[in-house]
Amino acid sequence: MAGRAACQHDEVLLECSPWAEEAGFERPDAAKRLAATTKSGRSPLATKGKSKKVIKKLSEQAVQQLSPSFPGPLLLPKDELNWDPDYPPQSFRSWLNEIERNKLTPERKTLYVASPPTVTPGVGFMNGWEKPTTVSINGLKHFESPSAEASLEYLRAFYHGLPVRHLPQRLCFVPWTEPPQRTKTADNHEYIGLTDNNRCTRIRTRETPDKKFKRQVNLNDLLDAVIDMLPDNAYSLVLLMDLDMYEDEDDDFCCGRAYGGSRVCVVSSARYHPALDVDEGIDYEHMWPTSHCKKFTDSLCAVEELEPQEHIKSIYETQDSPLRLAIDIVKKVSTPPTVEGCSGLWFSRVARTLAHELGHCFGMDHCIFYACNMQGTSGMAEDVRQPPYLCPVCLEKVAHAIACELQLHNQTGKEDYTKERYRAIAEFCEAWKHVDLFAAYGAWIRGRLQQLSG
Known part of the structure; x- marks a missing residue:
């Protein structure tokens, strides 16, 4: 059986594809993305005495550092956001103040x-x-x-x-x-x-x-x-x-x-x-994390007669970034030809959906801030392109619910919980490293933990 095509995924798309503008999607800007992770709903960089211009510049620098870990939603033709580009964002603050949100309690956890x-x-x-x-x-x-x-x-x-x-x-x-x-x-x-x-x-x-x-x-x-x-x-x-x-x-x-x-x-x-992958048009070569390959996204946008966007090298050429580490793990792996490979591939898809649907039970809405496990999908082809991790906004919600509301930790305790959670997922991924998604997720987590330690 032939291996994957010789795409090396050298260029990685960290922003939305060119189709996003065509679809009418406006991703929240850098300041709004940072503000979406806070209880106050204000950017953590918006301290007294700073001008809007300075805050904007600092926000852009901060999200640029986050991009190699948490790129933007791809938004390719026929994706969920293409059909509903005005889907409202749910910030940490709006989630926190949701009246009908179910809270964890010692009696119901x-x-x-x-x-x-x-x-x-x-x-x-x-x-x-x-x-x-x-x-x-x-x-x-x-x-x-x-x-x-x-x-x-x-x-x-x-x-x-x-x-x-x-x-x-x-x-x-x-x-x-x-x-x-x-x-x-x-x-x-x-x-x-x-x-x-x-x-x-x-x-x-x-x-x-x-x-x-x-x-x-x-x-x-x-x-x-x-x-x-x-x-x-x-x-x-x-x-x-x-x-x-x-x-x-x-x-x-x-x-x-x-x-x-x-x-x-x-x-x-x-x-x-x-067995349904051929009918669904699943591209094994460009499932997450390689779904962020610029050559791949450009090819799908080209079908709609859109010109590729020029890349800013300083954004995507971070060799030790979590996304690059994840891509390097899987880019030479072949389409699963074995019983074990097919079984693992099947389970990895179900696991991602399980985490997503249970996220709704936590009160989380579909995410539009980043490529995220809480994004909505319009079909199988989009589903396999999306990541298994939670973005900074959605992670704040889960960490707050478990570490703060249930375990009564403060901010430091919540940060410790986030690292413990990453380590628990990494341990699971190590046991399932024969499966592309989990091998990549484990590599992504190792890169993310290194960033947090630094």
């Missing part, structure tokens, strides 16, 4: 993970619904699906400081019986039941519009069921699904969704199956 429901004999017709109709990649037909245990370990690191546990109840799919006048034919399977032994919720199903799977289950019905399962000590609960999902009749599929105010979310691994 546990993240629960529910494994995919078991298919009981009564609904044996569901067997095979979890498999894509395209079942082979690179000649490999069978590889391991993402495990609930691996998901727990990743979330323990990502939301370091919180207990993460399996939901004790066993969830099962069972037959659902409607009143006689509403019963469908036996082979239609329009409804199934989801039970946790205490209650049973009706789940709608339908044929998959794009035929990638035999059948889908309704996301909203699943969320209703999960809300009823919340343990008393739960901060939030995520249900893992191996079936394809849909949200309403107008969409083709949905990978995950959170009811942040209700503290629940559902994430499906189905559409992340590597």
Whole structure:
């Protein structure tokens, strides 16, 4: 099997692509990005006696130093921000003052993970619904699906400081019986039941519009069921699904969704199956972190007849920057040709979405300040281009919730927590370094910790 093309990713895009201006997206300027990380909502550089001109210059210098770690959102044609360029930003201050935000408490701090429901004999017709109709990649037909245990370990690191546990109840799919006048034919399977032994919720199903799977289950019905399962000590609960999902009749599929105010979310691994990558146009050579390759972004913008932008070398030529370290780790790795490689690739995608959806349970909105795990996505191709880390604004929110509100630390304690969290994620990444995303994430963290130590 051939390796990746000879792209060395020598030039790295740290700002938005040329398409951002075409789409009408205006990224918050340097001063606003810095201000978005503070409780006051004011730039930390805006001290008494400094002119606006001086503050602006200092802000630009500060964010320039951050750029090799936290570049701007790529915003390529067909990305989420292309369709909604006026999406409102959520600063740390606005998150902090959100009235409906759920706060962590000693009595309610546990993240629960529910494994995919078991298919009981009564609904044996569901067997095979979890498999894509395209079942082979690179000649490999069978590889391991993402495990609930691996998901727990990743979330323990990502939301370091919180207990993460399996939901004790066993969830099962069972037959659902409607009143006689509403019963469908036996082979239609329009409804199934989801039970946790205490209650049973009706789940709608339908044929998959794009035929990638035999059948889908309704996301909203699943969320209703999960809300009823919340343990008393739960901060939030995520249900893992191996079936394809849909949200309403107008969409083709949905990978995950959170009811942040209700503290629940559902994430499906189905559409992340590597066997679907060809149909989704996944570019293995330019998944994160190499998605920031300037040559790659210019090529996508060129399709829309945009001219490449000139680069400022002093911004991107930082060889020991976290982003460059991450790129250097993966730029010579081939598309996964092994069972282990495909399994790891599949899990890495699910892990990133799990962290994102649980972020909504923390009250975090989609991020527009930087390339960030809390960005919204419009499809699989954009999803794999986005980073697994939290940007400075979103990291402030998580660190404050756990270190300050729950653990009652001060600012110094929050800074120590941030480093401890990075180390916990790095330890996880070391155990999964055979997977591109985690190898790159580990390298990125090592570079970031070196910066923080300096």
